[in-house]
Amino acid sequence: MKYLEEFSDPELARRLLDSIREVATRPWAIMEVCGGQTHSIIRHGIDQLLPNEIEMIHGPGCPVCVTPLEVIDRALAIAALPDVIFCSFGDMLRVPGSSADLFRIKSAGGDVRVVYSPLDALTLARENPDKQVVFFGIGFETTAPANAMTVYQAKRLGIRNYSLLVSHVLVPPAISAIMESPQCRVQGFLAAGHVCSVMGTGEYPALAEKYRVPIVVTGFEPLDILAGIRRTVMQLENGRHEVENAYPRAVTDEGNTAAIAMLRDVFEVTDRSWRGIGMIPGSGWRLSDKYREFDAEARFDVGGIHTVESTLCRSGEVLQGLIKPHECAAFGKQCTPRNPLGATMVSSEGACAAYYLYRRLELTAASHA
Amino acid sequence: MDSWTCPVPLRDSPTIVMGHGSGGAMSGELIEHLFLPGFGDAARAEMGDSAVLAPLSGRLAFSTDSFVVRPLFFPGGCIGDLAVNGTVNDLAMSGARPLYLSTAFILEEGTPLSDIGRVAQAMGAAAGVAGVHLVTGDTKVVDAGHGDGIYINTAGIGVIDDGVDIRPTRAAVGDVVIVSGCIGAHGVAVMSCREGLEFGTTIESDSAPLNGLVTTMLATGADIHVLRDPTRGGVAASLNEIARIAGVGVNIVERNLPIPESVSNACSLLGLDPLYVANEGILVAIVAATEADAVLAAMQSHELGKEAAIIGECVADHPGMLVAKTALGGNRVVDLPIGEMLPRIC
Numbered sequence: 202m203k204y205l206e207e208f209s210d211p212e213l214a215r216r217l218l219d220s221i222r223e224v225a226t227r228p229w230a231i232m233e234v235c236g237g238q239t240h241s242i243i244r245h246g247i248d249q250l251l252p253n254e255i256e257m258i259h260g261p262g263c264p265v266c267v268t269p270l271e272v273i274d275r276a277l278a279i280a281a282l283p284d285v286i287f288c289s290f291g292d293m294l295r296v297p298g299s300s301a302d303l304f305r306i307k308s309a310g311g312d313v314r315v316v317y318s319p320l321d322a323l324t325l326a327r328e329n330p331d332k333q334v335v336f337f338g339i340g341f342e343t344t345a346p347a348n349a350m351t352v353y354q355a356k357r358l359g360i361r362n363y364s365l366l367v368s369h370v371l372v373p374p375a376i377s378a379i380m381e382s383p384q385c386r387v388q389g390f391l392a393a394g395h396v397c398s399v400m401g402t403g404e405y406p407a408l409a410e411k412y413r414v415p416i417v418v419t420g421f422e423p424l425d426i427l428a429g430i431r432r433t434v435m436q437l438e439n440g441r442h443e444v445e446n447a448y449p450r451a452v453t454d455e456g457n458t459a460a461i462a463m464l465r466d467v468f469e470v471t472d473r474s475w476r477g478i479g480m481i482p483g484s485g486w487r488l489s490d491k492y493r494e495f496d497a498e499a500r501f502d503v504g505g506i507h508t509v510e511s512t513l514c515r516s517g518e519v520l521q522g523l524i525k526p527h528e529c530a531a532f533g534k535q536c537t538p539r540n541p542l543g544a545t546m547v548s549s550e551g552a553c554a555a556y557y558l559y560r561r562l563e564l565t566a567a568s569h570a
Numbered sequence: 571m572d573s574w575t576c577p578v579p580l581r582d583s584p585t586i587v588m589g590h591g592s593g594g595a596m597s598g599e600l601i602e603h604l605f606l607p608g609f610g611d612a613a614r615a616e617m618g619d620s621a622v623l624a625p626l627s628g629r630l631a632f633s634t635d636s637f638v639v640r641p642l643f644f645p646g647g648c649i650g651d652l653a654v655n656g657t658v659n660d661l662a663m664s665g666a667r668p669l670y671l672s673t674a675f676i677l678e679e680g681t682p683l684s685d686i687g688r689v690a691q692a693m694g695a696a697a698g699v700a701g702v703h704l705v706t707g708d709t710k711v712v713d714a715g716h717g718d719g720i721y722i723n724t725a726g727i728g729v730i731d732d733g734v735d736i737r738p739t740r741a742a743v744g745d746v747v748i749v750s751g752c753i754g755a756h757g758v759a760v761m762s763c764r765e766g767l768e769f770g771t772t773i774e775s776d777s778a779p780l781n782g783l784v785t786t787m788l789a790t791g792a793d794i795h796v797l798r799d800p801t802r803g804g805v806a807a808s809l810n811e812i813a814r815i816a817g818v819g820v821n822i823v824e825r826n827l828p829i830p831e832s833v834s835n836a837c838s839l840l841g842l843d844p845l846y847v848a849n850e851g852i853l854v855a856i857v858a859a860t861e862a863d864a865v866l867a868a869m870q871s872h873e874l875g876k877e878a879a880i881i882g883e884c885v886a887d888h889p890g891m892l893v894a895k896t897a898l899g900g901n902r903v904v905d906l907p908i909g910e911m912l913p914r915i916c
Contacts (some may be wrong), residue, residue, distance in 0.1 A: 206831070214898050246900010423898055538905075559902035561891070 208422030209245070217427035218250055221434055225254040229437050230386045231430060232379070232522050234372060235341075235393035236263025236551065237421050243555040245423045255430065258386065258522030259555075261375050262393050264340035265292055265548035266520065267475045270510055272368045273298040275503040276337055279366065280311045282501065286329060288322035289337040290344075291315045296547045299508050319344075319351045326355070326363035335497045338365045343395045345369050345486060346460035349467035352488065352495045364497035367487055370473050372396050373404045374484035380412040384523050389433040391419040391426070394448040399464075401456025405444040413442045420448040467492050476544055477510065477517025516543035519552050526556040533557060574687035577603040586681045591711025600709060604683060605673075608690025612697035614670075614705045621705035623670060626729050631666035633657055634725035640718050642685060645759045646774025650692030652850060653722040655779045656801070658700045662781040663797040663853065665736040665788065666728030668700060673724050674708040678717035689720060700779035702726065728781075734788060740795035741816035746862035747882040748855045750783060750875045751776065753805055754833035757847035762836065773832050776851030778874055786872045787855065792865045796856035799849070803907050806845040808854050809892045810906045813884075820892045822882030822904075845894070846907050856884065 233239055239259045242248050248257050261267055277298045280287035287303070294303040294315065307313040312332075316322050319336050326334035338348035348365060355363040372393055379385055392405060397418045409416045415436035419429030429447045436443060446452055466489070473485025488496045498504045514536065515529040526532055526545070536542040538554050545551035580603050589596040606613050615621070637653040654671065661668040673693065677686065697704055759775040780799060787794060796816075800808040805827075813820045829844050837844045851874065857865050862880060869875030892904045 206834075209897060211825075211897050211899070244896070244902060245898050246896045246902055247898065249900045250898060558905050561903045561905075 208420070208424040210424065214423055214427055217424065217431055221255065221427065221431045222252045224431065224438055225252050225434050226438060228254045228256065229388050229434060230256045230258055230522075231389045231391065231433050232258040232260045232387040233391040233419070233426070234260040234262040234376070235391075235396070235421075236266065236548065237395070238391060238393070238419065238426060239263070239552050240555055241421050241423065241426060243559045246559075247423060247426060251430070255434065257430075259519070259552035260379070260390075260522060261475065261478065261520040262341065262372065262396075263545065263548050263551050264344065264370070265296055266516065266544040266551045267370055267478070268293075268296070268339050268368050268544065269474045269476045270299060271474075271506055271508040272339075272366070274508050275498060275506050276366055277301055277303065277306055278503050278506060279335055279497060279501045280306045280313050281309070282333075284332050286312045286314060286325055286332050286334045287337070288314050288316045288319075288325065288334065290317075290339075292548050293337055293339065296544050297541060319347045320354075323351045323354055323360065323363055326360050330362060332362060333500075334363050335501075336363075336365050339368045341370055341372055341393065341396050342400045342464075343393070343398075345464055345468065346399060346457070349463050352467050352492050353463060355495055356492060364495045364500050365488065366497040367468075368473070369468065369486040370475060371470075371484050371486070373408060374481050375475070376408055376416075377412075378478065378481045378484070379521055380408075380414065382521060382523075387414070387522060389415040389437055390417070391429045391433065392416050394418055394420040394425070394451055397446075397448070397452040397456065399457050399460050401461075402444055402446060402452065402454050403456070409442050409444050415442050416444045418444070418446045418448050418452050420451065475520070477514070477520050479517070511542045514543035516545040516553065519545055526553040527560070529553075533561070574608070574684055574691055577607070580604060580683055584683055586677045586679055586683065586686070586711055588679055588711050588713070590677065591709060597709060601707075604687055605690050605707065605709075608687055609694040609697065609704050610691075612694045612702070612704050614703040615707065621670065621672070623705065623727075626669070626727075628732065629730040631661045631664045631728045631730055632725070633660040634723065635660060636721065636723040638718065638721050639760065641760075641763055642689065642719055644763050644775055646755070647777040647850070648689055648692050649720055649722055650689035651696035651777050653724045654693050654696035654700065654702070655777050655850060657724040657726040658702060658779045658781055659799040659850075659853070661726050661728035662779075662784045663736070663799055664730060665734035665784065665794070665797070666730045667785070668702045668726050668728040668781050670705045671697065671702050671724050671726040672706045673704050673722065676710050676712060676717055676721040678712055678719050679714040681719045686720060689722075696779065700781055731788070734794075736794055736797050738796050738798070738812045738815040741812050741818050741856045741884050742795065742858075743818055743884055743886045744859055745795055745818075745856045745884040746859050746880055747809065747820060747822065747884070748857065748862065748866055748869065749805065749828065749852060749879060749881050750780070750855065750869055751852040751877045752828045752830050752833070753800070753849055753852065754829060754837065754844035754847040756850040757804070758833050758836045760848075761840070773830070773836065776849055778851030780851065780853050780874065783853065783869065783872045783874045786868050786875070787865055790861075790864050790868045792857055792861040794855060794857050794865065796854075798854045800852065800854055801850060802848050804844070804846040804848055805854060806843070806892060806904045807906055810904070812856065813892055814890045816884070817889045818884040819886065819888040819890070820882060821885050821895065822892065823895045825895075825897050826879055826881045828877045828879050845904055859883070
C-alpha cells in the first residue's frame, strides 16, 4: 500500500538519523504528544537509534490512558444495567475501573460490544429499539468527529434510544499544562499528526510563541517521526520556535473544515480531568445544549460517581514526561499489562505498556549489570 | 462447496430443530443423508457406539481441539476444513502420521442444513487431502441463542515413526528457526468478514493440512527438534512458548519474516502486529544449524513450503524471551499476547 512501506524504508531512515546526528550539537528533550507516535518509536526501536543528545519524552496523547478512572467507573455502571447495549472501541475493554473492567462486566452478563466505528453503535440502536444503546466516546480531536456524527444523526433521525458517554480531551490545553508545570523539561514538541488533520495547525502558533518552543506536526511511520525530530532539532539548534508541518500529506493549515463545523455544533469546551494529571481548564468537550439530551451521564444518572486514583501509580508523572515508565517503583512488579494499576500500562499506546512490551530486554540487562 | 442440496428425507425441515439431537429417527437421518454423504470417501463409520480400529504399531499421538470460529465461512475456508486441519496439524507437530479423526458437532437450533452440509463436505474434502479417516462422531443440538450455529470438536490419533523425537524442550542454543510460509493470512481473512469490520481484501485463509510437509521434512533424515503450528497468538505465542519451555532465548529478524503486503497493510490499519495473528496452514520448525539448509530446501520443494524462510535462531542470551530485530535496526521484546487482540482506538 502506498504511504506505508515507503515511510519505513531502512536506508532513508539511516540517512535521516545521520542527518539528526549532524545537526544535534547539544542535548535536547523533545516530547511526542501522541500515543500512536510513542508506540511507533518504541516498536521500531527509534529511540535506541537516535544520538544520545536527543531524549524523547512520551506525552499524554493516549486517549485510553488519560480517561479518568471515574469515567471508566461510570461506563462500567452503565454497561452493567439491564436493557443497555454498551459499545466501545476494543482497547477500552481491558482498562481497569476501581473494581472491574468491561470484560468482567460482559462475562457477568452485561451486553458489551466492540465496534470499529461509532456509527455501528447507531445502527445497533436502530436495530434494537427496545434497548438503550450507549457509545463510549473518548479520545482526542481525532475520534471526536465520528462521535459527533452519531449524535448529529441520532437527532436528525429521531433515534431516542442512543446516547454518548463523552470524555473528549484536547491537545492544545495539554501542551499548555505541560509547559506551565514547574518541573517541565520539554524543549520541543512533535504535534499529533492525526489531531491536526482534523483541526488544522491554527491553534499552535500562539503556543509556540508563548512558550518559545518549536512545534512540528508529525506523522506516525518511522520516517515521519525521524523527519519531525530532525526539523525540531534544527529549530532548537538555530534558536527558532515556529510551527512547521512535517506531515503535509495528511495535514493542511485549515484542517477538515466540515469536521470542525460539526464539532462546533455538537460539542462545547469544558474543563476536564485527565487521569494521572488532574483538572486542566478548558481541556475537553461535552455535548452542547442542543444535543444535551444524548448525554449518557445524565440519562443514566451516573454523574455522581467519583473515584480516587491508586497512590502507587505514577502514570501522571509518566504522562507529563517527568519520569520514564521504568522509574516507577511499581513498574513490572505490582503493575504489568496483565494487572495494570494505571491505564498507561493497559493501552497498546500507553508509554508504560510500550516499555514493558518492547524494552524489557535492556531494562532487565541494566538491572542485572 | 456451494453445491450442497438438501436430500429428500431432510426436506421437511430446512433448519436444525431440537429433534435432530434426540438420538431418534431425525438424528439418524441427519447422519445418513447429510454427514456421511458430505464426508464422502473419508468416512469410515459402522454406526456402532465406538469405532473399532486395527492394531497400530509404534508410539501413538493423540490430540483434540474444538472449533468455535465466527463467521462459519470465511475467505479461503470454513469451520469444517479448519476442524480437520487443526487436529491433523496438532498430530503432525509431534511428528506423527495422522490416521483417524472423530468429529463431534454442537449445532444451534435454527442453523440452515445447507450450512451444515457445506461444512460436512469441506470436512470430507480436507480429510481426503490429509489422508485421514473420519471414524466416529456425535451430534447435539442446543436451543436457539445458545450457540453460534456450529461448534465442532475433533480428536485424532496418529503414529510416530521410530527415531522421530519432536518436542519443545529440544530447542537448543545455536538452533535455527524456520517458518514454512507467509504469516498472518488466516487471522486477517477471518477478521475481514467480521460484522462491523468488513474490509475489501483478497487475503484468503491459509487453512491446510501440514502432515505432508512434515513427511517431506522428515524424509531428509534431519533431526528436527521442534515443530509448532502457530495458530492462536500467532508466531509470537509459539516462539515465546518454545523459549520458555526450552529455557533458550529466541532472536528473529523482522526483515526476514514472510508477510504478504496485504496482511501487513491490514494489520497497520487495525493496529495489529502480524506476529500475533493466527495462522492455520504454516509451521515453525527448529532444527540444528548444520541441518537447516537441507530442511529448508525440502520445505521449499513442497507445495505448502514454497515461501519457507529462516527467520531467526535460538540464543543463550535472554532465556525465555523472544526478541525481534526491527527493520530499522533496533530491538524489541515480543511478549506473549495477554488476551484477545484488540484493534486500537485510533
